[in-house]
Amino acid sequence: MMRNIAFALLIGGLVGIVGHVRKKGKIVKPRKTKKFIYLGFLEEVLMGALSAVLLVISSDVDSLYKVVYISILAGIGGDAVLEELNVFRTDQKTAIPEDRKKDA
Structure with missing residues (x-):
């Protein structure tokens, strides 16, 4: 199990780096x-690795190929x-909807 x-x-961390690049x-x-600390590429590495570990543990796989997949x-x-969290980080008051951009 520790090997998995x-x-x-x-693998989750590498996919996170690839997604960042x-x-x-x-x-x-x-x-x-x-005001804050920006994690840069570490944010994607940590999220990819954490999600991969949680999914592998919860699915209880036995094959190395299944772990990779x-x-x-x-x-x-x-x-x-x-990407979904970045939608919530943007300031909604300053964003102009697409239909109003045509009128302006």
Whole structure:
């Protein structure tokens, strides 16, 4: 079981890095601003690895191929969760809906 968890961590983290590079075009390093800490690529790595481990543990797989397959799917799913969270982070008051942009 520990071998499955280790592979899930590794594969989920790698899928997280690939998703980050696909989205941003480069690897963005973590940085600290006055108000908060921006995790950069570590955010996607942690989300992909965590989702892969949780899915592998909950599905109780016995084959290494199933672990790899489930970890890749979970890493992609972790990327989708982060994209949904970015929707909530944007300021809704300043965003202009598409139908109002035509009138302006």
